[in-house]
Structure formats: structure tokens, C-alpha cells
Amino acid sequence: MxxxxxxxxxxxxxxxxxxxxxxxxxxxxxxxxxxxxxxxxxxxxxxxxxxxxxxxxxxxxxxxxxxxxxxxxxxxxxxxxxxxxxxxxxxxxxxxxxxxxxxxxxxxxxxxxxxxxxxxxxxxxxxxxxxxxxxxxxxxxxxxxxxxxxxxxxxxxxxxxxxxxxxxxxxxxxxxxxxxxxxxxxxxxxxxxxxxxxxxxDIPSAEMTKYAANAMLATKISFMNDIANLCELVGANANMVRKGIGSDPRIGTKFIYPGVGYGGSCFPKDVKAIIKTGKQYGYELKVLQSVEDVNDAQKHVLVKKIKQHFGEDLSGMTFAIWGLSFKPNTDDMREAPAIVIIDELIAAGAKVKGYDPIAMKEAQHIYIGDKITYAKDAYDACVDADALLLVTEWSEFRIPSWEALGKLLNNKVIFDGRNIYDKKYLQDLGWIHYGIGV
Ligand SMILES: NC(=O)c1ccc[n+]([C@@H]2O[C@H](COP(=O)([O-])OP(=O)(O)OC[C@H]3O[C@@H](n4cnc5c(N)ncnc54)[C@H](O)[C@@H]3O)[C@@H](O)[C@H]2O)c1
Ligand SMILES: O=c1ccn([C@@H]2O[C@H](COP(=O)(O)OP(=O)(O)O[C@H]3O[C@H](CO)[C@@H](O)[C@H](O)[C@H]3O)[C@@H](O)[C@H]2O)c(=O)[nH]1
CATH class of the missing domain: 3.40.50.720 (NAD(P)-binding Rossmann-like Domain)
Structure with missing residues (x-):
């Protein structure tokens, strides 16, 4: 064949x-x-x-x-x-x-x-x-x-x-x-x-199935980001809530991880496109409009926390960023939340040192250009930086040497955009940990 x-x-x-x-x-x-x-x-x-x-x-x-x-x-x-x-x-x-x-x-x-x-x-x-x-x-x-x-x-x-x-x-x-x-x-x-x-x-149903699938997955993520933001305000722990609801098979454990918003070449564009299709037929997809709004806002959550900690003016400060691609195991930078985060840090006067195991070439070529300096490894990114931001949860970031990092960074402060670190454990080591709803 x-x-x-x-x-x-x-x-x-x-x-x-x-x-x-x-x-x-x-x-x-x-x-x-x-x-x-x-x-x-x-x-x-x-x-x-x-x-x-x-x-x-x-x-x-x-x-x-x-x-x-x-x-x-x-x-x-x-x-x-x-x-x-x-x-x-x-x-x-x-x-x-x-x-x-x-x-x-x-x-x-x-x-x-x-x-x-x-x-x-x-x-x-x-x-x-x-x-x-x-x-x-x-x-x-x-x-x-x-x-x-x-x-x-x-x-x-x-x-x-x-x-x-x-x-x-x-x-x-x-x-x-x-x-x-x-x-x-x-x-x-x-x-x-x-x-x-x-x-x-039939053909129209197959075409619609693809958008409905991506829209549903994006909805799960935005829903969970919304809940995580509320958890933070009321003093609940989004990780616990995630486990608590995910164990119900009707909800499921997948695609309910709060974070810095969904990116990539599919969810952002496909949610937009299905909303547009609705409009063309005179139908307003209100849920999906909110999914998009929540996601746009979520990309700013980490920098909001940074400004609450360090103040609005970040001039003279340097931030280390771990992970640039829109998700781990890809070099794809399309609609990566890191782009929004880096732009915002730079607009506030800060400098950025980034590291990604695979996507740095792509970042350099296409999106971020010379707005940041690129580190040779995860630890190098932290040298003299004022805080660390975990943006994309590559496996190699999961168990760093906190002792080494504590010596490299100017402050023991981490903004964990994917909730991969244990707040209590880090606090016991003298770190300040900001997560998403934890
Ligand atoms: N990336 C994903 O994970 C993914 C998953 C499922 C569906 N999709 C969908 O699949 C489609 C492709 O996505 P992608 O990420 O692979 O895109 P891509 O940009 O990686 O690849 C598209 C390729 O098409 C080529 N091309 C453009 N015009 C052409 C032409 N006239 N003849 C031959 N080649 C041509 C381009 O040069 C490019 O190499 C999109 O509709 C996307 O929404 C993507
Ligand atoms: O619980 C989760 C799961 C994912 N994400 C984010 O969502 C985005 C998309 O992730 P993922 O769906 O794993 O990657 P994609 O390659 O974009 O795949 C999606 O888009 C493809 C293109 O249409 C579809 O084929 C896939 O089924 C669909 O999962 C990424 O930024 C993730 O970080 C979260 O924030 N929380």
C-alpha cells in the first residue's frame, strides 16, 4: 500500500x-x-x-x-x-x-x-x-x-x-x-x-470532533486554573483538591494540572477557531470564551506573584527561568507561556537568564531573540539571579540540589509555575515557595 x-x-x-x-x-x-x-x-x-x-x-x-x-x-x-x-x-x-x-x-x-x-x-x-x-x-x-x-x-x-x-x-x-x-x-x-x-x-462530525476534543481539554485546564486561584485566596491547596476530584473517574486525573496557562500550536488557536465558528452561525460559545479569558490571565499569574514579592519595579533584578518550550519534551515555542512571562519581566525592567534542555535554539531563532541570555545549564541560569521561575516541567528540573541553588541565587525564592516542588519541604530548608494555588 x-x-x-x-x-x-x-x-x-x-x-x-x-x-x-x-x-x-x-x-x-x-x-x-x-x-x-x-x-x-x-x-x-x-x-x-x-x-x-x-x-x-x-x-x-x-x-x-x-x-x-x-x-x-x-x-x-x-x-x-x-x-x-x-x-x-x-x-x-x-x-x-x-x-x-x-x-x-x-x-x-x-x-x-x-x-x-x-x-x-x-x-x-x-x-x-x-x-x-x-x-x-x-x-x-x-x-x-x-x-x-x-x-x-x-x-x-x-x-x-x-x-x-x-x-x-x-x-x-x-x-x-x-x-x-x-x-x-x-x-x-x-x-x-x-x-x-x-x-x-460523517465528515462534519469528524471535523467537529477535533475541535470539541481540544476545547474540552482546554476547558479542564482553565477550570482547574480558576479553582487553583480561588484555593489560594481561601487557603485551600490546589494539589490536594486536584487529587480529591481526579480520583472520581467521571472527572479523571488528566488535564487538571494548574499552571501558567495552556500554550502550544493547538489549544490557543483551536479554542479561538471554534468560538469564531460559533459566531459565524450566530451562536455564542460562552464557556469557551471564558476558557480563553482565564487562560490569557493565567499567563500573567507568575509575574503578578513576583511583583507582590519584590515590588512593581523590577529594574536591576535578574530572574532565572527554567523551561521555555510550551510543554516538556518538545522544542516547540509556539504560544509558550514563557514568552508572555519573559516579555512582562523585561517590561518591568528585569533581566532574564533562561535555560531549556532542548528549546533554546528555537527560542533564539524565532520568538525571544536576544531578549534574554541563555545559560549553559540549569544551575548556570541561577548564578546571581534574584529568584528562580519554573515555567516548563522538564524531568531534569524535578530534584535539583537545593543546597547548590541556595548558594547561586541571591535569594532563596522560587516561583513554581507547575507545582512540581513540595512547599513544606522547601520552607523547612529556608526557601520561600510560590506555587499555583498551593
Ligand atoms: N502539532 C500538533 O501537535 C498537532 C496535533 C494534531 C493536529 N495538528 C494540526 O495539524 C496541522 C499541521 O500542524 P503542524 O504542527 O504539523 O504544522 P507545522 O507548521 O509543523 O507543519 C506544516 C508543514 O506544512 C508545510 N506546507 C505548507 N504548505 C504546503 C504545501 N502547499 N505543500 C506541502 N507542504 C506545505 C510547511 O512547510 C510545514 O512544514 C494543523 O492544522 C494543526 O492544527 C497539529
Ligand atoms: O493538566 C494540564 C495539561 C496540559 N497543560 C498545558 O496544556 C498545553 C497543551 O498540552 P498538551 O495537550 O499535552 O500538548 P499538545 O501537543 O498541545 O496537544 C494538544 O493539542 C494537539 C493538537 O491539536 C492534540 O492533538 C492533542 O490531543 C492535545 O492534547 C501545554 O501548555 C501544557 O502545559 C496544563 O497546563 N495542564
Missing amino acids: KITVIGTGYVGLVSGACFAEVGINVVCVDVDQKKIEGLKNGIMPIYEPGLEEIVKRNYASGRLQFTTDLGDAIQGSEVAFIAVGTPPGEDGSADLKYVLAVADEIGAKMSDYIVVATKSTVPVTTGEKVRAAIKTALDKRASDLPFAVASNPEFLKEGAAVEDFMKPDRIVIGVDDERAEAIMKRLYKPFQLNGDRIIFM
């Missing part, structure tokens, strides 16, 4: 490599020539645990190929996945220009029946837009080649993408064509040896 994956980013590269890993012949396509050349030479464009190994193995075997030539790639492919970006437009709605450009190119270059499956996160009605774009391109060359459109949203998490793809909780497929359904079933068979994981549905 041969397939093509168009867009070789977090989703496209992981999906392509994982399909190849189970024996499917995969061609990954991207317009970014540098990325494609790099991949051919074993250079990964992103950091994702376990990815490099399977990319290299499957590239060496010939099952995984990389190209910039979409027309060539789709010849003989039973499925073409669209996995390009859908960034927020000015008004918050998902910008479909990359998706529709790919659909147009498929229509212009296909030579046989093909299933065009959208893996990018796209709003309801996109399936129809993709179908229309392919049809228009076929009409232009007076062709009536048959094709099918499907929606196959992706649910992988960055930092655990390979594992999520190889062992999916569910595979959602929106489809309205029997032949396409059979092809998708065959394609995903290797991922469900432990039981049927595919949920077939």
Missing part, C-alpha cells in the same frame, strides 16, 4: 514515519526544500522523542521517502493526507489557504482514484471546500477522475507524538464513500491489533 502525506511538520512527519513503521510505503511532501533536503540527510526539523530513530530506519529501508514534488508523490498513492498548517487568521478563524492550495494541486496532478484525507485541524465545511477545490482543478483539465474526501483529524500530543500515533485511543474518520471507508480501514488496521479503534462518522 502506498500513501502520500503532504506537509512534513509535527503531524505530517510523525504520521508519515509511523505509517512507514508498520510497513506502508509513504512519500512525505513539503514545499520547504531545506526541510526535505535535511530529512534526506538525517537532519530532523523538530525534536520529538523516538522520531529520529523511526525516520532514519524507514528512510534507509526505502519505505519512507521525502520530496517537494507532490505530483510525482501521489502517483499510485491510495490516500493523500493533507497535514499542512491551519494558523489563525486575523479574526481567529482557521486560515485554510494552505489546505486548499494542496487540494487544488492534488486535483491538478492526480491520475487515478485517490482518497484525500484531511489530517490538519479544520472547521466544519472544510471537507466540502476541499472537494470543490479538487473538482475545480479537475474541471480545468476536463477530467472526471473519481476521488473521495475524508476527514481524519489527528489527536497526537507533542512530546509523546510517536507513542500517541502508534497506540491511538481512537481513530476518527469522517467519510461518505464506501470505497474510501474500506481503504482507510485497511490503512489503519496495524494500529488496532488490540481491538477496533476506528470510529467512522
Whole structure:
């Protein structure tokens, strides 16, 4: 079986490599020539645990190929996945220009029946837009080649993408064509040896499922951040409350960790996009508007605590920041809370020394530029700093030497944005610990 994956980013590269890993012949396509050349030479464009190994193995075997030539790639492919970006437009709605450009190119270059499956996160009605774009391109060359459109949203998490793809909780497929359904079933068979994981549905429902899933997860996080902020005011401990409610299986233990707000390339943009979809249909998604408002405010909570401790004017002070990426195990800086925190510290006159095990290159290149200095390790970041901020909970930060840190920092003060440290233990060692609702 041969397939093509168009867009070789977090989703496209992981999906392509994982399909190849189970024996499917995969061609990954991207317009970014540098990325494609790099991949051919074993250079990964992103950091994702376990990815490099399977990319290299499957590239060496010939099952995984990389190209910039979409027309060539789709010849003989039973499925073409669209996995390009859908960034927020000015008004918050998902910008479909990359998706529709790919659909147009498929229509212009296909030579046989093909299933065009959208893996990018796209709003309801996109399936129809993709179908229309392919049809228009076929009409232009007076062709009536048959094709099918499907929606196959992706649910992988960055930092655990390979594992999520190889062992999916569910595979959602929106489809309205029997032949396409059979092809998708065959394609995903290797991922469900432990039981049927595919949920077939109509295309609009599949498209909506993706947004509803992310919106629900974002809601859990904002809800918990709201509760944590209240815990702080009333003298309750958000960690205890989290355990107390999470033990109810109806609530569950996952995605109820308070922190410095959710970031990344998905939750912020997808919550915005579904709110916008509601507006387009004259419906106000009030819960999700609040989810977004709470999250925007939560990104400022740590600096608010810093100012309460040190005063509004932070000029002349230096802060050490541990963790820059939006979550651990990724180099992705998109919408990382660290960006907001660093901007705010600098606006208040402070200097920032940052350290991240993987994301410093990305931070330097794209987002934070020269606004901060980068440390060579976690301890180096603390030399002569006035306090430490834990922003992203990488494993290597979990059990530091408090004795060493106490000597490096000017003050034994820590702002723990992910509640990974034990307040009581630190207090006994003479530290002042600020957490989120603890
Ligand atoms: N990142 C995630 O964890 C994740 C998870 C699930 C779903 N999604 C969704 O998947 C989509 C892709 O996200 P991503 O994070 O992988 O994006 P990304 O920015 O990492 O990758 C997109 C790739 O598409 C390429 N591209 C753009 N136009 C192209 C074209 N015409 N032909 C070929 N390639 C083209 C870009 O060069 C880029 O390499 C988005 O809709 C996103 O919401 C992302
Ligand atoms: O209890 C929690 C869990 C997460 N987060 C934050 O939420 C953000 C998103 O984390 P996570 O969901 O683990 O990573 P993503 O890679 O953004 O994955 C989400 O977005 C993807 C893109 O749509 C989906 O495919 C995934 O299912 C969905 O989890 C990060 O900033 C986390 O720090 C919290 O603050 N508290």
C-alpha cells in the first residue's frame, strides 16, 4: 500500500514515519526544500522523542521517502493526507489557504482514484471546500477522475507524538464513500491489533470532533486554573483538591494540572477557531470564551506573584527561568507561556537568564531573540539571579540540589509555575515557595 502525506511538520512527519513503521510505503511532501533536503540527510526539523530513530530506519529501508514534488508523490498513492498548517487568521478563524492550495494541486496532478484525507485541524465545511477545490482543478483539465474526501483529524500530543500515533485511543474518520471507508480501514488496521479503534462518522462530525476534543481539554485546564486561584485566596491547596476530584473517574486525573496557562500550536488557536465558528452561525460559545479569558490571565499569574514579592519595579533584578518550550519534551515555542512571562519581566525592567534542555535554539531563532541570555545549564541560569521561575516541567528540573541553588541565587525564592516542588519541604530548608494555588 502506498500513501502520500503532504506537509512534513509535527503531524505530517510523525504520521508519515509511523505509517512507514508498520510497513506502508509513504512519500512525505513539503514545499520547504531545506526541510526535505535535511530529512534526506538525517537532519530532523523538530525534536520529538523516538522520531529520529523511526525516520532514519524507514528512510534507509526505502519505505519512507521525502520530496517537494507532490505530483510525482501521489502517483499510485491510495490516500493523500493533507497535514499542512491551519494558523489563525486575523479574526481567529482557521486560515485554510494552505489546505486548499494542496487540494487544488492534488486535483491538478492526480491520475487515478485517490482518497484525500484531511489530517490538519479544520472547521466544519472544510471537507466540502476541499472537494470543490479538487473538482475545480479537475474541471480545468476536463477530467472526471473519481476521488473521495475524508476527514481524519489527528489527536497526537507533542512530546509523546510517536507513542500517541502508534497506540491511538481512537481513530476518527469522517467519510461518505464506501470505497474510501474500506481503504482507510485497511490503512489503519496495524494500529488496532488490540481491538477496533476506528470510529467512522460523517465528515462534519469528524471535523467537529477535533475541535470539541481540544476545547474540552482546554476547558479542564482553565477550570482547574480558576479553582487553583480561588484555593489560594481561601487557603485551600490546589494539589490536594486536584487529587480529591481526579480520583472520581467521571472527572479523571488528566488535564487538571494548574499552571501558567495552556500554550502550544493547538489549544490557543483551536479554542479561538471554534468560538469564531460559533459566531459565524450566530451562536455564542460562552464557556469557551471564558476558557480563553482565564487562560490569557493565567499567563500573567507568575509575574503578578513576583511583583507582590519584590515590588512593581523590577529594574536591576535578574530572574532565572527554567523551561521555555510550551510543554516538556518538545522544542516547540509556539504560544509558550514563557514568552508572555519573559516579555512582562523585561517590561518591568528585569533581566532574564533562561535555560531549556532542548528549546533554546528555537527560542533564539524565532520568538525571544536576544531578549534574554541563555545559560549553559540549569544551575548556570541561577548564578546571581534574584529568584528562580519554573515555567516548563522538564524531568531534569524535578530534584535539583537545593543546597547548590541556595548558594547561586541571591535569594532563596522560587516561583513554581507547575507545582512540581513540595512547599513544606522547601520552607523547612529556608526557601520561600510560590506555587499555583498551593
Ligand atoms: N502539532 C500538533 O501537535 C498537532 C496535533 C494534531 C493536529 N495538528 C494540526 O495539524 C496541522 C499541521 O500542524 P503542524 O504542527 O504539523 O504544522 P507545522 O507548521 O509543523 O507543519 C506544516 C508543514 O506544512 C508545510 N506546507 C505548507 N504548505 C504546503 C504545501 N502547499 N505543500 C506541502 N507542504 C506545505 C510547511 O512547510 C510545514 O512544514 C494543523 O492544522 C494543526 O492544527 C497539529
Ligand atoms: O493538566 C494540564 C495539561 C496540559 N497543560 C498545558 O496544556 C498545553 C497543551 O498540552 P498538551 O495537550 O499535552 O500538548 P499538545 O501537543 O498541545 O496537544 C494538544 O493539542 C494537539 C493538537 O491539536 C492534540 O492533538 C492533542 O490531543 C492535545 O492534547 C501545554 O501548555 C501544557 O502545559 C496544563 O497546563 N495542564
